Structures are given as C-alpha cells and as structure tokens.
Amino acid sequence: MAAVDTTQMPHRIPRFxxxxxxTGHGGTEKLEFRDDVPVPVAGQNEVLIRVQAAAVNNTDINTRIGWYSKAIKGGTAEGASGGPRPSSDDAAWSGTALSFPRIQGADCCGYIVAAGEGVDSSRIGERVIVRNMLRTYVNYRPFECWTFGSECDGxxxxxxxxPASETYKVNCDWSDVELASIPxxxxxxxxxxxxxxxxxxEHVLVTxxxxxVGSAAIQLAKRRGAKVTAIAARGKAAEVLAFGADRVVPRGENVVDHLGRASVDVVxxxxxxxxxxELIEVLRRGGRYSVAGAIAGPIVELDVRTLYLKDLTFFGCTFQEDAIFENLVxxxxxxxxxPIVAKTYPLKDIAKAQEDFLSKQFAGKLVLIPPA
Incomplete structure (x- = not known):
C-alpha cells in the first residue's frame, strides 16, 4: 500500500x-501505556516527528529485561521469562544505567511536523526514518553512539x-509500516x-x-552477490528461501555435518x-566472523588455537559508520x-507484540502502530 502524502496537510501539535x-527493568508489566505524556519539543537542530509506525526489536526487549548486564548468562528468552535479575547499573547496552521512565522504540517512520532552531522549515511534511544509532549527541566520536529509544526517548x-541530520527523507512507494521495518x-x-x-x-552463513536482522542480512548479502546459507527452524525454511537464501540448515542440527569444515567465508x-x-569450524582459513547478537546465550566456548591457526578475524558490530544508513536509504x-512485515499491532498491545516476538513463530518484522 502506497503512503499517503501529508506534505500539504496542516498539523496541530497537541500538548499530550x-x-x-x-518504568524499570523487568517483565512486560514495566511497559505502561498512557495518553497523558507531554509531547516532546524539538530543540536546536532537531525535528519533531508524528510517528506512523515503530517496529519491535531484540534490543527493546534486551533493554527492558536488563539482558545487557554482565550478571546475565542466558539467552534473551530466558531473561524475559523471569531469569536472574541484573544490577541496573550496567543493564543497558552501553554499560551505563538507564534513566526511567523511558520511551523505547529504535525504529521510527513518520512525518516531520515541526522544526527546531537551525532546521529549515521546508523539511516539515517530509516522510522520514530515523537513524537508530545516533551520533549527534556524542559529537561524532568514533565508536560512540546513542540508541534511539535507549539513551534518549524513541x-x-x-x-x-x-536530530535533523540523522532523520532521513525517503522517496518510495512503501507503506509507513514497511518503512518502519528498516532502520x-x-x-x-x-x-x-x-x-x-x-x-x-563469497559464501555467507547467517544465523x-x-x-x-537475519532476513535483512540474507537480502543484503545477496545484493552484494554472495551465496547465502541460512540457519532457521525447519518450519520456516520455505519463507527463508523466499527471502533469497540459497540453502537452509535446520536450527539445532549440526552445521558442520550439513556444510563441512572450512566451507564458509563469512559467518x-x-x-x-x-x-x-560449529560456526567457527565451518569457517575457511582467513574467514571472518561478525556478530551483533546472542539471543541463545552470550557465553560461548572458544578454542583459541582455532582462532589463530586458521587466521580468523572476529568483528563485534554495534557502532555504524555514517555510510551504513545512507546506503540503506x-x-x-x-x-x-x-520489507518483510509479518504482523502489526496497536501500540497499546506492545506486551502482546513482544511476547509474539519472543515466541519466534513469525518470519519478518512485527510493527506497532500508534493511535491516529
């Protein structure tokens, strides 16, 4: 469904x-839907966005349950089901305490309705998405950023x-829900x-x-001309192949048995x-391993001899260079x-959306829609 052009529509900004x-780290009871929250005011070099859609991500849940704390040893699902509770001092992804209450939501698609000082008013009416790893607030220092919806409201x-400079106009015929699945x-x-x-x-293995993220990685790797093997639940194999994967290894089955040792360039x-x-065993000599999640558990066993005897390179990937988001647009x-959107929910049903997200029954993104 194509987006509605609201560029010429006047917009009255309410107070609330x-x-x-x-409201704190914990279960979904910490998510409080309210209709009396003050509308933010765009500051210098900022824009105010009327949010049309916001997708659900692992980082939202990880932050809510305090999974980033070093006290947590299990996967996301274990933490969400009432596992050990972390110290709030290191429970956010940045390793520092999170301030509450916080409006989460790393994904944003909407329309600019107000421009702060220093922003050209001609931007009002643009349909935009927001870079989720914000660099403006840390003065563009290398390897530092704020996550939209974590270190600031989302x-x-x-x-x-x-920030106006990290809010990107997008010209396409996608719906707002579809655009919200991207950032x-x-x-x-x-x-x-x-x-x-x-x-x-190259041969890329995607878990x-x-x-x-996985379905996005398949598309983006194929865009680069790579061969892609995907790991996914057996019942989702057809959908994952439709995303563009060349082959699917059923989740839980031995990856080495399926692919053979030294058969993959990049994991x-x-x-x-x-x-x-098993992921390290299937890498070829000189192979590369890149990681941005640990939903099955962050503590792993590494034989360091494998690392250096195979001349492997490991990349931990959180910080993003400016070109990443610009290229996506x-x-x-x-x-x-x-876009791959599985289901939408009213914003008030966020707890249900996050529970469905954790169930892993859906292939693609789950997206929340605020009240009109």
Missing part, C-alpha cells in the same frame, strides 16, 4: 500524547524528536556485512535467519549459544531490498 513508558509514542534490523545487518567486507562470490551471527563452536529508493 499516547506513549508506552518503560518511537513507541505518537510523537518523537530526533534497526537493516542497519544492523548492513553493518555486519560492511565490517566483514562481504564480496561477490537467526527468519528474524528481522553473520545473531544467536551464539551452545552451537557457537539509497537501496530502498532504488528498489534493491524489500
């Missing part, structure tokens, strides 16, 4: 809005503010491939391939967990990638 407040609301998942996937230097003709990992050593506008 509906939003979901995260998109689980009717309105959100963001976090696709920038993470592109960052993984960029850091690992994936080239045409967690039916999720938002793009979002899962880690107990099967992690160009891919969307040129029709080189496509």
């Amino acid at each position: 809005m509906a939003a979901v407040l995260l 998109a689980f609301a009717q309105y959100a503010k963001a 976090c998942a696709y920038s993470t996937a592109e960052g993984l491939l960029h850091r690992a230097g994936v080239r045409a003709g 967690g391939a039916s999720g938002g 793009v990992d979002l899962v880690a967990g107990s099967q992690w050593p 160009s891919y969307v506008e040129r029709g080189e990638i496509r």
Whole structure:
C-alpha cells in the first residue's frame, strides 16, 4: 500500500500524547501505556516527528529485561521469562544505567511536523526514518553512539524528536509500516556485512535467519552477490528461501555435518549459544566472523588455537559508520531490498507484540502502530 502524502496537510501539535513508558527493568508489566505524556519539543537542530509506525526489536526487549548486564548468562528468552535479575547499573547496552521512565522504540517512520532552531522549515511534511544509532549527541566520536529509544526517548509514542541530520527523507512507494521495518534490523545487518567486507562470490552463513536482522542480512548479502546459507527452524525454511537464501540448515542440527569444515567465508551471527563452536569450524582459513547478537546465550566456548591457526578475524558490530544508513536509504529508493512485515499491532498491545516476538513463530518484522 502506497503512503499517503501529508506534505500539504496542516498539523496541530497537541500538548499530550499516547506513549508506552518503560518504568524499570523487568517483565512486560514495566511497559505502561498512557495518553497523558507531554509531547516532546524539538530543540536546536532537531525535528519533531508524528510517528506512523515503530517496529519491535531484540534490543527493546534486551533493554527492558536488563539482558545487557554482565550478571546475565542466558539467552534473551530466558531473561524475559523471569531469569536472574541484573544490577541496573550496567543493564543497558552501553554499560551505563538507564534513566526511567523511558520511551523505547529504535525504529521510527513518520512525518516531520515541526522544526527546531537551525532546521529549515521546508523539511516539515517530509516522510522520514530515523537513524537508530545516533551520533549527534556524542559529537561524532568514533565508536560512540546513542540508541534511539535507549539513551534518549524513541518511537513507541505518537510523537518523537530526533536530530535533523540523522532523520532521513525517503522517496518510495512503501507503506509507513514497511518503512518502519528498516532502520534497526537493516542497519544492523548492513553493518555486519560492511565490517566483514562481504564480496561477490563469497559464501555467507547467517544465523537467526527468519528474524528481522537475519532476513535483512540474507537480502543484503545477496545484493552484494554472495551465496547465502541460512540457519532457521525447519518450519520456516520455505519463507527463508523466499527471502533469497540459497540453502537452509535446520536450527539445532549440526552445521558442520550439513556444510563441512572450512566451507564458509563469512559467518553473520545473531544467536551464539551452545552451537557457537560449529560456526567457527565451518569457517575457511582467513574467514571472518561478525556478530551483533546472542539471543541463545552470550557465553560461548572458544578454542583459541582455532582462532589463530586458521587466521580468523572476529568483528563485534554495534557502532555504524555514517555510510551504513545512507546506503540503506539509497537501496530502498532504488528498489534493491524489500520489507518483510509479518504482523502489526496497536501500540497499546506492545506486551502482546513482544511476547509474539519472543515466541519466534513469525518470519519478518512485527510493527506497532500508534493511535491516529
């Protein structure tokens, strides 16, 4: 469905809005839907966005449950089901304490409705997405950033503010829901491939391939001309092949038995967990391993001899160079990638959306829609 052009529509900005407040680390009871939250005001070099859609991501749940704390040893699902509770001092992804209440939501698609000082008012009316790893607030220092919806309020609301320079106009015929599926998942996937230097003709193995980042990594690796093997639940194999994967290895089955040792150039990992050593075994000499998630558990066993005797290179991928998001916008506008949305929910049903996300029953993105 094509987006509605609201460029010429006047917009009255209310004093209060509906939003979901995260009131502390814990279960979904910490997510409080309210309709009396003050609308943010765009500051210098910022814009105010009327949010049309905001997708669900692992980082939202990880932050809510405090999974980033070093006290947590299990996977995301274990933490979400009432596992050990972390110290709040290191429970955010940046390793510092999170301030509450916080409006989460790393993915934002919407329309600019107000421009702060220093921003050209002609930008009002633009349909935009926000770079989820914000660099403005840390003065563009290398390897530093804020996550939209973590270190500052995000998109689980009717309105959100963001730096104008990191808010990108997108010209395409996608719906708002489809555009909202892009920022976090696709920038993470592109960052993984960029850091690992994936080239045409290489064999890339993608874990967690039916999720938002995994399905994005398949598309983006194929865009680079790579051969892609995906790891996913057997019941999702047809969908993952439709995303563009050349082959699917059923999740839980031995990867070495399926592919053979030294058969893969690059591993793009979002899962880690107990099967992690198999990923290292299938890498060729000189292979590259890039990681941006550990949903099956962050503690793994590494034989360091394998690392150095095979001349492997490991990339931990959080920070993103500016080109990552700019490239994504160009891919969307040129029709080189496509959105994969599994289901939408009203914003007030965020707890249900996150529970469905954790169930891993859906292939693609789950997207929240704020009240009109």
